[in-house]
Amino acid sequence: MVLVVNNGMYGTIRMHQERLFPGRVVGTELVNPDFVGWARAFGAYGELVVRSKDFPDALERALGQDRPALLELRVDPEAITPRQTLSEIRSAAP
Secondary structure: OEEEEEOOEOHHHHHHHHHHOOOOOOOOEOOOOOHHHHHHHOOOEEEEEOOHHHHHHHHHHHHOOOOOEEEEEEOOOOOOOOOOOHHHHHHHOO
């Protein structure tokens, strides 16, 4: 099984840009493909998860498959680390 954790950006690079050059970011936003559609096109099970509370059931469905499975987990790009948001990093920058 594959888990795609998708925040739509190069998060680590964006975090450093916000820390060193707050508000002046470049080249970190991504336009991702339809990962679920892509998985299904190859015969795999694919499911999109947008709410954390839906993850346990989605995981069970994926693990119950007799074929490869992919779960795309859409996460808030603002929640860049478990301890800080992008806004907090930006506001703490010199």
